Amino acid sequence: MTTFSKISALCSFVSALLVVGCAAAPASSVDSRIGEELPPDAQQEQLSIDVDVSGGVSMGSQASAGALETPPVDCGNGVIDAGESCDDGDTESLDGCSRICQAEPGFLCVGEPSDCLISCGDAVANNGEACDDGNRVNGDGCDNNCTASACGNGVRSGREGCDDGNSVDGDGCDSNCAVTICDNGVVTTNELCDDGNAFDDDGCDGNCTETACGNDISTQGESCDDGNLVDGDGCSSACSPEV
Numbered sequence: 538m539t540t541f542s543k544i545s546a547l548c549s550f551v552s553a554l555l556v557v558g559c560a561a562a563p564a565s566s567v568d569s570r571i572g573e574e575l576p577p578d579a580q581q582e583q584l585s586i587d588v589d590v591s592g593g594v595s596m597g598s599q600a601s602a603g604a605l606e607t608p609p610v611d612c613g614n615g616v617i618d619a620g621e622s623c624d625d626g627d628t629e630s631l632d633g634c635s636r637i638c639q640a641e642p643g644f645l646c647v648g649e650p651s652d653c654l655i656s657c658g659d660a661v662a663n664n665g666e667a668c669d670d671g672n673r674v675n676g677d678g679c680d681n682n683c684t685a686s687a688c689g690n691g692v693r694s695g696r697e698g699c700d701d702g703n704s705v706d707g708d709g710c711d712s713n714c715a716v717t718i719c720d721n722g723v724v725t726t727n728e729l730c731d732d733g734n735a736f737d738d739d740g741c742d743g744n745c746t747e748t749a750c751g752n753d754i755s756t757q758g759e760s761c762d763d764g765n766l767v768d769g770d771g772c773s774s775a776c777s778p779e780v
Contacts, residue, residue, distance in 0.1 A: 612638035615650035623651035657683035688714035719745040750776035 608628060611618045615626040621638035623646035628636045633644035633653020640646045644663070646653040655663055658681070660671030666683035673681040676694030684690040689712070691702030698721075699710035706712050707725035715721035720743065722733030730741035737743050738756035746752040751774070753764030759776035766774040773779050 606637050608637040612636075617649055617651070622646070623653060624649065625653060626650040655683065657681065688712070719743070750774070 609618060609620040612621060612624060613626060613628040615624055617624050617638075623634040623640045624638050625632065625634040625646070628638075630636045630641070633641055633655075634646050634651050635641050640651075640653065644653045645656040655666055657666060657669060658671060658673045660669055662669045662683070667685055668679035669683050670677065670679040675681055675692050676686050678686050680686050680690060680692040680694055682690065682692055684692070686692075686694055688697060688700060689702060689704050691700055693700045693714070697714035698716050700714050701708065701710040704712040706723050707717055709717050711717050711721060711723040711725065713721070713723055715723065717723075717725055719728060719731060720733060720735045722731055724731045724745075728745040730747050731745050732739065732741040735743040737754050738748055740748050742748050742752060742754045742756065744752065744754060746754070748754075748756055750759055750762060751764060751766040753762055755762040755776070761772035761778050762776050763770060763772040768774050769779065771779055
């Protein structure tokens with residue numbers, strides 16, 4: 538059979554399909570839709586016909602790109618009904634519980650109405666997660682709140698004495714993740730210095746004042762130090778005893 542004959546036979550076959558399809562539908566239905574574009578909701582699937590010069594015909598169902606799943610009847614009422622894996626009281630997607638009341642990837646939804654939280658620890662870095670190493674171990678590079686292990690991420694790990702999730706000093710946990718106190722290495726309110734140790738006579742004494750006469754700490758060369766530079770009170774302004 539020549540190529541022309543094959544194509545002719547193919548055209549006849551397709552024409553027969555179209556005639557059968559039209560005969561099966563009510564005339565009023567066919568006439569009323571001639572020349573009209575089907576509305577989006579009706580475009581659930583379209584017939585795909587591939588033709589090649591060998592005369593082969595393959596037909597398959599191709600889902601429309603605009604087709605949307607239909608949400609359960611009671612989706613959005615805050616109660617998990619049949620067919621729903623969550624219900625957060627709305628029909629919005631990208632908040633953990635989708636518009637069809639199904640838990641979205643990377644979220645764990647519990648309760649009614651559903652409270653959907655990022656599922657840190659599932660080895661998938663979802664929206665809101667800086668990292669996810671598949672575990673809930675702290676200090677291994679990615680902590681159990683799915684942020685990189687570091688001071689200020691809100692998770693105490695390693696050698697941190699505290700971690701309040703910020704880098705503010707003097708609020709109880711300083712920017713170096715040490716409890717706010719003299720000798721933690723961070724100068725805060727009422728401290729003139731802080732070298733991170735409690736040693737005296739090293740430039741910054743154990744009370745977080747600079748090593749000097751009058752700082753209330755007797756150091757090398759001082760016979761006394763009463764915390765002031767006033768004479769006549771038993772310890773002179775030169776930090777020596779007065780008679």
